[in-house]
Amino acid sequence: MYWEKELETLPEKELRQLQVNRLNITLAHARRSPFYGELFGRNGNHPESVNDVKGIESLPFTVKQQLRDHFPYGFLTLPQKEIIRLHSSSGTTGNPTVIFHNRHDIDSWANLMARSLFCAGVRDTDVFQNIVGYGLFTGGLGFQYGIEKLGALSIPAGAGNSLRQIKLMRDYGTTAIHAIPSYLTRLYDVFREEHLNPQKDTRLRLLCIGAEPHTEEQRQRIQEMFGVKAYNSFGLSEMNGPGVAFECEYQNGLHIWEDAFLVEIVNPDTLQPVPDGEFGELVMTTLDRQANPLIRYRTRDITRIIPGACPCGRTHRRIDRITGRTDDMFILKGCNIFPMQIEGVLMKIPEVGTDYRITLETVSDQDTMVIDVEIKKDCFRGDLAFLDKLQKRLTHLIRDEVLVTPVIRLVEPGSLPKAEGKAVRVYDTRKR
Numbered sequence: 211m212y213w214e215k216e217l218e219t220l221p222e223k224e225l226r227q228l229q230v231n232r233l234n235i236t237l238a239h240a241r242r243s244p245f246y247g248e249l250f251g252r253n254g255n256h257p258e259s260v261n262d263v264k265g266i267e268s269l270p271f272t273v274k275q276q277l278r279d280h281f282p283y284g285f286l287t288l289p290q291k292e293i294i295r296l297h298s299s300s301g302t303t304g305n306p307t308v309i310f311h312n313r314h315d316i317d318s319w320a321n322l323m324a325r326s327l328f329c330a331g332v333r334d335t336d337v338f339q340n341i342v343g344y345g346l347f348t349g350g351l352g353f354q355y356g357i358e359k360l361g362a363l364s365i366p367a368g369a370g371n372s373l374r375q376i377k378l379m380r381d382y383g384t385t386a387i388h389a390i391p392s393y394l395t396r397l398y399d400v401f402r403e404e405h406l407n408p409q410k411d412t413r414l415r416l417l418c419i420g421a422e423p424h425t426e427e428q429r430q431r432i433q434e435m436f437g438v439k440a441y442n443s444f445g446l447s448e449m450n451g452p453g454v455a456f457e458c459e460y461q462n463g464l465h466i467w468e469d470a471f472l473v474e475i476v477n478p479d480t481l482q483p484v485p486d487g488e489f490g491e492l493v494m495t496t497l498d499r500q501a502n503p504l505i506r507y508r509t510r511d512i513t514r515i516i517p518g519a520c521p522c523g524r525t526h527r528r529i530d531r532i533t534g535r536t537d538d539m540f541i542l543k544g545c546n547i548f549p550m551q552i553e554g555v556l557m558k559i560p561e562v563g564t565d566y567r568i569t570l571e572t573v574s575d576q577d578t579m580v581i582d583v584e585i586k587k588d589c590f591r592g593d594l595a596f597l598d599k600l601q602k603r604l605t606h607l608i609r610d611e612v613l614v615t616p617v618i619r620l621v622e623p624g625s626l627p628k629a630e631g632k633a634v635r636v637y638d639t640r641k642r
């Protein structure tokens with residue numbers, strides 16, 4: 211069952227040919243923007259068109275800083291009259307980045323989103339509650355347009371206010387939800403506080419989770435809490451937002467929509483392509499965007515192409531879940547550490563609750579890693595020997611994973627500060 215059978219199951223050779231055709235159209239669009247016009251015009255070595263997908267490697271990369279430096283209109287290819295929407299990042303750390311869309315771009319994105327939802331099993335009979343922020347954040351309107359295109363009943367709930375979310379779910383018989391994983395675990399806690407059980411007291415049948423890194427262990431937990439499958443949804447605002455890559459019923463990696471995006475995985479240091487199966491930085495080129503095409507955009511997300519065909523029959527290749535971003539890796543005592551390694555250890559331990567926080571600090575000139583771990587309520591019933599054992603166990607398990615001995619602090623459920631949107635996992639207060 212496919213949303214667009216022919217496109218989703220296009221044989222490899224035809225898919226590559228479609229990509230080449232669309233890439234050449236994209237290059238022509240890109241040249242109309244001040245940034246690429248200058249970049250390609252200045253250097254005669256950049257070909258106007260390519261003959262095969264490998265030809266992309268003769269073009270330069272685009273990085274986030276360039277989007278910032280040429281804010282707001284430097285990447286725009288069309289007069290403002292033809293633009294119908296923009297999405298932008300919050301810009302708390304400098305110039306925001308902005309992506310503009312014309313009608314074609316919005317239609318194309320809505321279609322990718324509908325295809326993604328269908329791929330995960332959402333149907334027009336579903337009642338779909340979208341529990342993420344609307345507005346400039348792409349997860350709100352991105353899903354909204356896709357749900358509507360698919361024909362399901364949409365509830366544009368927005369983020370936060372868990373009691374209201376639960377009421378909406380019960381009033382309207384919500385069957386499907388989209389939310390960020392760190393929020394869903396909190397929502398579950400509120401269900402429990404209200405003496406409700408999402409498995410008995412709702413009609414939920416599937417979840418879409420994404421927008422922030424999370425481990426397979428975290429996904430398993432969420433699935434157990436809600437008693438339904440949780441499908442991984444990947445996207446980034448520079449590539450529209452959600453609807454870039456999505457899991458199918460097999461949950462064995464995310465199909466990345468190759469008619470709309472050209473995918474490369476490169477070694478982040480050498481920028482050379484890595485073979486299929488190896489991890490590296492995801493680099494993407496838009497193939498179906500007119501107002502704001504991006505060429506070889508370095509996403510900073512670490513993943514790999516999963517070799518082999520998917521039993522669902524879709525020919526678009528699969529990427530692995532994002533293990534982290536090149537910029538959220540930290541180095542402590544010479545060891546490279548990704549927060550998701552720590553989450554992977556914690557979420558396997560049944561006594562561990564829903565939240566954790568990593569703080570890097572300098573104590574008497576020594577850098578250390580303190581991990582505050584929320585522990586389930588029942589574990590705080592006064593048995594100090596038990597807590598002591600648990601703390602030692604976590605210390606050893608994490609040391610084995612990241613090769614640095616952490617300081618583990620067990621804290622009560624709900625005691626760690628919650629981010630408004632995506633979870634913030636690492637606080638770095640080290641002296642430089």
Ligand code: ADP
Binds near residue numbers: 445509511532
């Ligand atoms: P920001 O870059 O400010 O976080 P975006 O909303 O564009 O803004 O976030 C996109 C980023 O979120 C991706 O580049 C990736 O790092 C992360 N992300 C999105 N979806 C997932 C997912 N399913 N798994 C892991 N990380 C994800």
Ligand code: ZN
Binds near residue numbers: 465520
């Ligand atoms: Zn599949």
